[in-house]
Every structure is written in structure tokens, then in C-alpha cells.
Amino acid sequence: MRSPIIPSDEVELDLIVQAQEGNREAFGELVLRYRKGVINVVYRMCGDVNLAEDVAQEAFIKAWEHLPSYQPKAPFRNWVYRIATNSARDVLRQGKETVNVDEVPLSNPDEGPEVKLVGKERAEFVRQAVLSLPLASRSVLVLREYEGLSYREISEALDIPIGTVMSRLNYARNAMRKMLSGLLEA
Amino acid sequence: MNKHVGDWLEAYHDGELRGLRFMQVEAHLEKCRKCTEELEKLSSLSALLQENPSASHLTTPDRFAARVGLYLLRRPHQSSWLRRLRGSWYLVPVGLLSAWTFLQTVMIVAGGMNVARRFGLGEDLFISLMPAQQEGIITDISQFVLDIFGIGGSFGLGVSLNLLLPAAIGLIYLAWLAGWWVSQPRQQFTNGNS
Numbered sequence: 001m002r003s004p005i006i007p008s009d010e011v012e013l014d015l016i017v018q019a020q021e022g023n024r025e026a027f028g029e030l031v032l033r034y035r036k037g038v039i040n041v042v043y044r045m046c047g048d049v050n051l052a053e054d055v056a057q058e059a060f061i062k063a064w065e066h067l068p069s070y071q072p073k074a075p076f077r078n079w080v081y082r083i084a085t086n087s088a089r090d091v092l093r094q095g096k097e098t099v100n101v102d103e104v105p106l107s108n109p110d111e112g113p114e115v116k117l118v119g120k121e122r123a124e125f126v127r128q129a130v131l132s133l134p135l136a137s138r139s140v141l142v143l144r145e146y147e148g149l150s151y152r153e154i155s156e157a158l159d160i161p162i163g164t165v166m167s168r169l170n171y172a173r174n175a176m177r178k179m180l181s182g183l184l185e186a
Numbered sequence: 187m188n189k190h191v192g193d194w195l196e197a198y199h200d201g202e203l204r205g206l207r208f209m210q211v212e213a214h215l216e217k218c219r220k221c222t223e224e225l226e227k228l229s230s231l232s233a234l235l236q237e238n239p240s241a242s243h244l245t246t247p248d249r250f251a252a253r254v255g256l257y258l259l260r261r262p263h264q265s266s267w268l269r270r271l272r273g274s275w276y277l278v279p280v281g282l283l284s285a286w287t288f289l290q291t292v293m294i295v296a297g298g299m300n301v302a303r304r305f306g307l308g309e310d311l312f313i314s315l316m317p318a319q320q321e322g323i324i325t326d327i328s329q330f331v332l333d334i335f336g337i338g339g340s341f342g343l344g345v346s347l348n349l350l351l352p353a354a355i356g357l358i359y360l361a362w363l364a365g366w367w368v369s370q371p372r373q374q375f376t377n378g379n380s
Contacts, residue, residue: 024258031251036244043241052241053250060254126238144200145235151202170196177231184230 016076020067027067031060034077037147038084044142045088047131055091059084078157081147085139085158092135122183129179137172140165190214190221199228278362286355293348 018026
């Protein structure tokens with residue numbers, strides 16, 4: 001259950017220093033390392049693969065621009081995730097949200113536990129439920145459940161106190177349990 | 187839920203508890219069915235959330251990195267020693283000011299001593315303050331300093347140093363100022379005609 005800790009190894013530190021000095025190839029290596037994680041975080045937040053790639057790309061460009069001011073006190077991954085979640089929020093606030101929350105087919109209590117969705121339908125149901133969460137709690141849930149970040153790492157990535165991480169996570173889980181009650185009890 | 191460990195159950199589930207609190211929750215779970223069920227529900231929710239697959243049909247890693255590379259603004263390559271040099275560059279005026287202050291102090295003190303010696307004042311004052319065996323050496327050194335920096339030093343040398351050293355410091359400062367001005371990024375002004 002313990003979240004995995006990614007060591008900021010010597011090689012990565014060297015890549016960061018080189019990238020800070022303007023070396024694009026070193027930054028390219030960092031992009032390759034964190035590409036998948038960043039795209040997934042954005043995808044879980046906005047629900048569109050193409051949009052996720054575009055936002056992830058934008059996040060890496062922002063990371064390059066701000067790299068000279070990056071202090072390797074916190075892991076690079078958390079720093080990049082922070083930029084990615086902020087970029088995703090900006091895009092979603094600009095109205096590019098791809099999912100209409102009002103149309104999210106949430107669990108109907110009348111249907112009861114008999115409703116048995118399978119395979120892709122279940123996955124889609126879960127995906128829509130995650131997307132229906134408010135942005136603040138959605139980002140915490142995504143970083144915890146899908147990326148396995150610890151409370152402290154989430155706190156660093158989103159720049160919020162650990163207490164807020166816990167309360168948002170609690171809110172998100174309670175909301176998910178209500179929305180997915182049909183699937184959980186099935 | 188206060189009697190139970192509801193407040194800490196999620197933290198326990200996420201592996202965030204340590205020490206005494208961890209043991210308290212573990213001990214409570216052994217005897218509390220309600221909290222155990224609650225913990226199982228949390229685990230079920232986590233498992234269900236994992237059914238939501240990660241992003242698929244992604245651009246290949248190399249292509250993605252290349253796309254990012256296309257939009258990266260070129261930053262001048264700046265090695266760490268060059269950055270350190272840039273940092274110390276701004277210390278040059280401080281160094282020059284210190285050198286000028288030191289030089290002025292030495293000249294004023296030497297001038298004052300020279301004048302005093304001419305009038306026969308304080309002849310033995312400095313020598314009396316020194317240890318007896320160093321008396322000769324100190325006298326020689328003070329004489330040399332007075333000759334170099336004193337107002338009445340040998341022709342040319344004292345006067346030249348009095349003038350040349352501050353002038354040299356001033357010139358170095360002006361050169362630094364010019365270098366700083368040249369290195370500043372400049373805004374392009376146009377006359378408005380396209």
C-alpha cells in the first residue's frame with residue numbers, strides 16, 4: 001500500500017543540471033522519462049487523449065522555460081506534475097472541458113446492485129465519475145490513486161497543506177463511493 | 187465515528203501512518219468489524235478506480251519528445267563556471283570601491299605622518315609603541331611608506347602614485363560600466379513606418 005518513492009538519482013540530477021544550462025538533449029531525456037506519467041495525469045483530469053497530449057506538451061515547454069529557477073529540493077517528478085496539473089486546470093477553466101458533467105451517467109439507485117456492467121462499460125463509467133469531481137479534489141484523487149504519490153508529494157505538487165490533501169481526498173472518495181455504489185456493491 | 191478510527195483509516199489505507207498511530211489503528215481493526223469493513227470498501231474503491239485505463243493510442247515517445255523540442259525556446263548555453271563568473275562580475279565595483287577607500291586611507295595617514303614629522307611632532311610615538319627589537323625595521327618600513335605615499339616623497343613617485351592609482355581605479359570602473367551597458371538587452375525602437 002505504500003506509495004512508491006522515486007529516487008532522484010545521480011543521472012537525473014546530471015540531466016537536470018545540463019538542461020538548466022541550456023542543453024536540449026538532456027531535457028529531451030527528462031521528457032522521455034516523465035512523458036507517460038504527465039500525459040496520464042492530464043488525461044485523468046480532462047478525459048481526452050489528444051487534449052492530454054497537447055496539454056502535456058505545453059506543460060513540458062513551461063517546465064523548460066522555468067527550469068533555470070528549479071531547485072532540486074523536491075523531486076523533479078513532483079515539480080513537473082505541478083506544472084501539468086496547473087496546465088490542465090487552465091485548459092479546463094477556459095472551457096475546453098470535454099465532458100459535460102450534467103450528462104455523466106451516474107449510478108442510479110433504482111437500478112440497484114443488479115446492474116452489471118462489464119469491461120469497457122465499467123471503465124467508461126469510472127472514467128466519467130472521476131471527471132465529474134470538482135477540479136480540486138479530482139487532481140488530488142488522480143495523483144494519489146493513479147500516480148501513487150504520498151500525501152507529502154501531493155502537497156508539494158499542488159502547493160497545498162497536507163491537511164487539505166487529506167480532506168480533498170476524503171471528499172473525492174466519498175463522492176466516488178456514492179457515484180459508483182452500484183458497481184461497488186455488485 | 188469518533189469511537190472508531192475513521193479519521194485515520196484513509197491515512198492507514200494509503201500507508202501514511204507510522205509508529206504509535208499505526209499500531210493504534212491496527213489494534214482497533216483487529217476488534218472492530220465496522221472499521222474493517224470500511225477499510226475493505228476503501229480497497230474496493232481503489233481497485234475499481236484502477237479499471238479506468240490509462241491514456242492509450244499515444245504518440246510514440248520519440249515523436250512526442252521531438253514535438254516538444256520544436257517549441258523549446260533557445261536558451262544560450264551557459265556552463266556553471268560562466269554563471270559563477272557572471273555572479274562575480276557584479277562584485278567588481280565593490281572591489282574597486284574597497285581599493286579606492288584603502289588607498290585614500292593610506293595616503294591620508296601617510297600625509298599626516300609626513301607633516302607631523304616635518305614639524306618634529308610624534309617622532310618617537312610610533313616607534314615607542316613597537317617592540318624594541320623591531321624598531322629598526324619599523325623605522326625603515328615607515329620611511330619607505332612615507333617616501334612613496336607622502337606629500338613630500340621623492341619627485342615623481344609619490345605624486346604619480348597619488349594621481350595614477352585613483353585614476354586607474356576610475357578607468358577600470360568606467361570600463362566595467364561600459365561593459366555592463368553593452369551587455370544589457372535593448373528594446374528595438376522603430377519610427378512607426380511599416
